[in-house]
Amino acid sequence: MYLTVKLLLGRRCSLKVSGKESVATLKKLVSQHLQVPEEKQHLLFRGQLLADDKHLSDYSIGPNASINVIMRPPEEAALDKTGPPQPLWLQLGQVLGKHFGPKDAKAVLGLLRQEYEERLQRLSPEALEQLAGHLLAQQQLEELAEEKEDLAAASELQQHDGGGEEEEEEEDGKEAAQQTGPPCSFTH
Structure with a gap:
């Protein structure tokens, strides 16, 4: 098979x-x-x-x-759970601490973490794959948008710098014409 x-x-x-x-x-x-x-x-x-x-x-x-x-490996995932809290959980604990007493905030945070972990366990590999693909596509779109912004900024800078050089060349040409007289023309 x-x-x-x-x-x-x-x-x-x-x-x-x-x-x-x-x-x-x-x-x-x-x-x-x-x-x-x-x-x-x-x-x-x-x-x-x-x-x-x-x-x-x-x-x-x-x-x-x-x-x-x-x-x-699942062992590493288990180690992560027992390690120091992630910044998200710290921030959430601080927000809950403002609205609840310390004991209640800890209990609510525990319930939220438990529900979060249970929902993660129910995700299928296909759903994880779709989520990862979506996040990667979104990241690529953001990177493309940043590249376009960088290119537009560089183009605008070149136009600004290039326009200044042309103006300087025109002014230099006028000064030279004034010093040497009117331009000559040849006909055959």
């Missing part, structure tokens, strides 16, 4: 495997074809993380299935 294996943001490959293959073997194939180290891969099928010691048939993965590769 053939499987499509894809990374977020588009890179993908088609691999020929059997249902008896282990997830670890699939990771080796992905590593060879997409140049992603096996230890950084987490394979997902229908939102479920695939365990290395299981076989593809254990997850009912059939022909033409699509497997997603996530690069960031």
Whole structure:
């Protein structure tokens, strides 16, 4: 059977495997074809993380299935949650502190974080891929707009500088004509 294996943001490959293959073997194939180290891969099928010691048939993965590769290990995500709060959460905590007592503000912030994390868990890899594509497209549009502004500013500067030079040349020509007399013309 053939499987499509894809990374977020588009890179993908088609691999020929059997249902008896282990997830670890699939990771080796992905590593060879997409140049992603096996230890950084987490394979997902229908939102479920695939365990290395299981076989593809254990997850009912059939022909033409699509497997997603996530690069960031869940352990790192768990470490981030226990690390220092992100600036967003600090700012939100400060805003809540202005409207609630310290205990209530902490409780509301905890509920907001919990809901945020639950919603992130429900996002499908396809939705994440669409969001990433949208954000990248928006970033590219902003970069193009900045380039156009830079080019317009540079063009305006050149026109301003260039116009000054032409005026100076005209003035120099008039001065030279006044010093030497009227211009000569030759006819044949």
